[in-house]
Amino acid sequence: MIAGLLGQINPGLLLVLVGFSACLIPVQRVRQAIVVATPVVAILLLALAERGTDLATASVLGIDLVLYRVDSLSFIFGLAFLIAAFLNAIYALHTDDQLQDGMALAYAGAAVAATFAGDLMTLFVFWEITAVSSVFLILRAGTKAAYQAAMRYLGVQILSGVLLLDGLAYVYKATGSLSLDAFTSLDQPGAKFVFAAFAIKAAFPFLHNWLQDAYPKATVVGAVVLSAFTTKLAVYAFARMFPGFEILIWIGAVMTVFPVFFAVIENDLRKVLSYSLNNQVGFMICAIGIGTPLAINGAAAHAFAHIIYKALLFMSMGAVLYRVGTAKASELGGLYKSMPWTTIFCIIGAVSISAFPLFSGFVAKSMTMSAVAKEGYIIVWLMLLFASAGVLEHSGIKIPYFTFFGHDSGRRVKEAPFNMLLAMGMAAFICIAIGLPIIGGFGYGWLYNMLPCTITAPADICLASGKPIEVYNPYTLDHVLTQLQLLMFAVLAFILLKRLGLYPPERPGTILDTDWLYRRPGFGFVQWIGTVWGKAGPALTGFFAKIGAQTFEKLETTFSPRGAIAQSPITNGMAIWSAILLGIVMLVALLAG
Amino acid sequence: MTQAPERDSSGRFVKPDAPEPIPSDADIHPMSKLLFGWVSSPRTPTLVLALVILIAIILLGVDFTFNRHEYFDFANANGFYALWGFGAFALAVLSGWPLGKLLRRDEDYYGEADTTPKDVESDS
Numbered sequence: 065m066i067a068g069l070l071g072q073i074n075p076g077l078l079l080v081l082v083g084f085s086a087c088l089i090p091v092q093r094v095r096q097a098i099v100v101a102t103p104v105v106a107i108l109l110l111a112l113a114e115r116g117t118d119l120a121t122a123s124v125l126g127i128d129l130v131l132y133r134v135d136s137l138s139f140i141f142g143l144a145f146l147i148a149a150f151l152n153a154i155y156a157l158h159t160d161d162q163l164q165d166g167m168a169l170a171y172a173g174a175a176v177a178a179t180f181a182g183d184l185m186t187l188f189v190f191w192e193i194t195a196v197s198s199v200f201l202i203l204r205a206g207t208k209a210a211y212q213a214a215m216r217y218l219g220v221q222i223l224s225g226v227l228l229l230d231g232l233a234y235v236y237k238a239t240g241s242l243s244l245d246a247f248t249s250l251d252q253p254g255a256k257f258v259f260a261a262f263a264i265k266a267a268f269p270f271l272h273n274w275l276q277d278a279y280p281k282a283t284v285v286g287a288v289v290l291s292a293f294t295t296k297l298a299v300y301a302f303a304r305m306f307p308g309f310e311i312l313i314w315i316g317a318v319m320t321v322f323p324v325f326f327a328v329i330e331n332d333l334r335k336v337l338s339y340s341l342n343n344q345v346g347f348m349i350c351a352i353g354i355g356t357p358l359a360i361n362g363a364a365a366h367a368f369a370h371i372i373y374k375a376l377l378f379m380s381m382g383a384v385l386y387r388v389g390t391a392k393a394s395e396l397g398g399l400y401k402s403m404p405w406t407t408i409f410c411i412i413g414a415v416s417i418s419a420f421p422l423f424s425g426f427v428a429k430s431m432t433m434s435a436v437a438k439e440g441y442i443i444v445w446l447m448l449l450f451a452s453a454g455v456l457e458h459s460g461i462k463i464p465y466f467t468f469f470g471h472d473s474g475r476r477v478k479e480a481p482f483n484m485l486l487a488m489g490m491a492a493f494i495c496i497a498i499g500l501p502i503i504g505g506f507g508y509g510w511l512y513n514m515l516p517c518t519i520t521a522p523a524d525i526c527l528a529s530g531k532p533i534e535v536y537n538p539y540t541l542d543h544v545l546t547q548l549q550l551l552m553f554a555v556l557a558f559i560l561l562k563r564l565g566l567y568p569p570e571r572p573g574t575i576l577d578t579d580w581l582y583r584r585p586g587f588g589f590v591q592w593i594g595t596v597w598g599k600a601g602p603a604l605t606g607f608f609a610k611i612g613a614q615t616f617e618k619l620e621t622t623f624s625p626r627g628a629i630a631q632s633p634i635t636n637g638m639a640i641w642s643a644i645l646l647g648i649v650m651l652v653a654l655l656a657g
Numbered sequence: 658m659t660q661a662p663e664r665d666s667s668g669r670f671v672k673p674d675a676p677e678p679i680p681s682d683a684d685i686h687p688m689s690k691l692l693f694g695w696v697s698s699p700r701t702p703t704l705v706l707a708l709v710i711l712i713a714i715i716l717l718g719v720d721f722t723f724n725r726h727e728y729f730d731f732a733n734a735n736g737f738y739a740l741w742g743f744g745a746f747a748l749a750v751l752s753g754w755p756l757g758k759l760l761r762r763d764e765d766y767y768g769e770a771d772t773t774p775k776d777v778e779s780d781s
Contacts, residue, residue, distance in 0.1 A: 159776050205774035283774045328753040329761065389779030398679075400696060404688040437728035445729070446741075453745035469696060474679040477779070479686060542725045546732075549716045550742035556709050557746040563706070568753035573761040583767060 071113045072120050074132035074180050075106030075142070077651075079149065079173025080193060087166030096157055099165050103150035106176070110134070110142060115521065118182055124649050127242065130182025131650055137364065137516040137523040141300040142179045144368045145172055147494070148292035148375055155379055155487035156285040164204050168289045171197040175293035179300055183242040184232040184258075187301070189647050191228055191265075194294055195221030201286030202278050210281040217278040220271075221294075224264035231257030246305050246525055258305060266298035266349060269318050272342055273579035276326075279341075280334040280391075284382040287334055291341060291378045292371050299348045299367050303516075307525045308355025313436075316350025317447040319343065324454030329568065330575050333381050333391045333463055337374070340417070340459045343451055344370050350448065351432040354439055356531040357517035362431030364516050369424035369498065373416040376491035377463060380410035383480035383488070384467055393462070393570035398472030406480050407468040409488035416495040418460035419452065420551060421544045423499040427508040430538040430547070453554045460551075461558050466570055501539045508538065713739070 082102045089095040113119060113134045120132035134142070149172035156165060171194055178190035195218065202214035234254030236242055247255045267275045275295070279287050306312060323339035323346075330336045344366070351363035383406045384399060385391040400407045412423070419425035429452070436445045479485070500507040512518075517526035517533050526533060561567045663671045682697065695701055720735045727733045 161776065164776075204776070207774065210774065281774070283776045285776065286774075324749050325752055325756055328749055329757045385774075385779075386777055387779055389773060389777055400693045401682065401685040401689050404686050404692050407689075408692065434728075437732075440728070442729060449738075449741055450745040450748075453742050454749050457746055457749050472679050476680050476685070541723070542727075545716065545719060546725065546738040549713075549720065549736070549738035552709065552713050552716055553739040553742040554746035556713050557743045557750070559706050559709060561747065561750050563702075567750055568757055571757070571761065572764050574764055574766040576760045576762060576766075 068112075070109055072132065073109055074120060074177050075109045075146065076173045076175070076177025076180055076190065077131075078102065078106050078109065079146075079176060080170045080190075080197075081173075081651075083166050083168070083170025083173055083197070085166070086169060087163055089166075090162060092160040095162065095165055096153070099169050100150065100153040100157075102169060103146045103153065103172070106149075106173075107143065107146050110139070110146065115139070121182075122650055124646055127185065127236075128183070129186050129242070129646075129650065131186055132180050133182035134180055135516075135523050136514075136518065136521055137303060137360075137525065138179045138300070140364050140368055140514045140516065141296065142176050143514065144296070144371045145176045145179065145293060148172065148371050149176075151372075151375060151379075151487045151491055152285070152289045152292070154483055154490070155288055155382075157483035158481040159285060161204060161283075161285075163200055164283060164285060167197045167200040168285065171201070171289065172293060175297045178297055181244070183244060184228075184235060185242050185646065186650070187244065188225065188228050188232055189650070191261075191297075192222070192225040194297065195225060198290060198294065201289055202282045204286060205281055205283045207281070213278045213281045217274050220264060220274040224261045227257050227264070228261035231255070231259075231261060244304055246307055246528065247309075250309070250311075262298050262301045262306070263315075264298075266295055266302065266345055267342055268315055268349075269322060270578055272319075272323075273577055275342060276335055276338040276577065277579060279338045280332050284386045288375055288378040288382055291337070291374050295341065295345050296348075296367050296371055299345060299352070299363065302349060303352045303360060303363055303525065307352055307360060308529050309353055312349050312353030313441060313444055314353070316346045316348070316353055317444045319346025319349060320451035321346075321447050321454070324451060324458065326575060326577060327454070327458035327462070331392050331394050331570055331572050333393055333396075333467060334378070334385070336393075336458050336462060337377055337381060340377075340455065341374055343455060344374065344417070346451065347429060347432050347448065350444065351435060354432075354435050354441075355525075356435055356439065356529045357522065357526045357533040358431055358438065358531070358536060359435035360523075360526060361512075361515040361517045361536070362428065362433075362435050365428040365431060365511055366425075368511060368514075369416070369428040369495070372491050372494045373413045373424060376409060376413035376488055376495065377417065377459060379484060379488045379491065380406050380413060381463070381467070383484045386484070387477040387480060388475055392572060393466040394572050396467045396473055396475070397470040398468070399475065399477070400468040401472075402476045403468070403479050405485050406488065407464070409485070409492045410464050410468065412492040412495055414460045414464045416499065418456040418551060419547060421499075421539070421547060422496070422501075424495045424508075424511070425499070426547060427499055427511065427538040430543050431536055434536070449550070453550060456551055456554045457558070461555070512536070 079102055082098060086095050086099055089098070116135050118130045118133050122129045122131055149169060152168055152172070156168065174190045174193035174197055178187050178194065181187040181190060199214050199218045202210050202217060231254040232242060234257060238253035250256055250259060264271050279290050282290055302312065320343050323342040327336045327339040330339060348363040348366050351359040351366065381391050383403065384396065387403065388396065390396070416423040416425045419429045433445070433448060436448060497506070498508055498511040502509045516523040519533050519535070522533055665671050717736055717739055725733050731737065
């Protein structure tokens, strides 16, 4: 009975509530004990939840909301988020930052709650909470650069939320339901808006700059926290609503390739990891586009493994930044002499992301590669194979080599604080534990048993492609041999290029990306308009002023919150108030029963 | 290419700052000695190269001993993955030269070089 009731509490909501409350607890150890314990409690709650039914519902203004629903697709993402929240909390123990502790937990919670949302409106509400809570992780860095990046970040994230809200309004208008059933075509009402909202959060090419802009400027802890949730929530959302959309295959493939080139020349290693994050999400997006059960499993397994090893890599670079004061490759080197444990953990993260056999990346990525090949996408497959060598370059070699080995920078620092090492150690353990062959019930089976498309309890989306669900074995001689060949010859290329002096040296500098367009010419243009308007405005008297006023009036009657356009589904200020109201009602509904 | 010697504002040559001496390895972390003591040995780079070449040759050799079953015929060719891995890696790295020239600007290009977060407590 009690287990049944507890199984109805969305664990994400628990994290959000405790997270916001934790911001008010001034005593460091009390607050941190709560922040560490909450994800553990949440994992227990999740274990009690029944699969495939609506566990908590509410009806608001005649709209039926499903506040908590678990199936095998959301389970694996939610569990990965909760594990990440737990590791992050341990990683943050050395620092006394009320706001950061609380917001990190609330942010994780919002991602979990969004994952377990059973309708678009609930998804939207938590989607927005992820944006609003996470921005503090950047702001707390306290620099001017971080403040500006945080504002750009917030703008982009809110835009994603507004698009989602638009999309759900169209969906509701057309179908009378807010269900999370997968779209069948982008021409369906609202589909393009929802797609665009997800695309921003997943950092699709040309929409990706917010990620590389903000994450490297966040606090030491903040970057670790940020790496886990936002993009993978978007991956989950794509898997839920757009599986098998061919356009995703190509977008994903491009996403795996282009960051490789930026990562090669980037000097800030936390930014290199941000590009690497982009590249990894590309694999998942590509797999979702393929949409077969094998591919969906590949995306989910990759997301799970990725959340852990990417957090581990960000943790190790955070530890270096914390001790040395910089994470720039040009100023690092030789740190294995003073940070041996961090070195070991970073190497484990690096070989995991590079997908060496025996590590988590291997068992996850093989599925995606096989699924792409099986559906006959030659060019995409070759792109992914190129990107696999690229991952080895920037995350597998560049990160550990230039930080811990390479040219000795002469810096002798203390090893990372114990709590950081503990969090890294646990993450490293997971990277190995889910990557090993199955021996005595231990090994990758633990991950594979949680995948969405299992023969015993497949998620609904697994059957949509019409392809059979199969048992996959990553440890065939073919897989192991070909992957090792790819990686070892790439390592050989590294050593030879380095010896021949052909490896570009690490140099300080800002690398221009497409955000240059809006940060330089775009911003300049807006400034120019402002100047011109400032000077020309007062001169606009008489006739021009009259025309101006009339035009403005016409525009206002059309576009203002009281105008004609706003008569269509929710688009005005009411939307925000409804969302807030809805949030309160949902809270009350959940707390009441 | 050698750099022109620096001059101060009155045009006199300035003695370049001597690079800071690398601290001795006597007091490095005991765990570092245990785990990575071999790294600083002068023979290590050659040994690592030899080891990697050896592993690479073995992997290539094994490929010739059996037939793989790939979805694409060309991927069945012996050594396909070796070639692709080597080529992809070299392409990615070598593209760093022109791309660096094209895209690298000053660190404060956007006017925001102060990126060390305040929760850093470095002791170096």
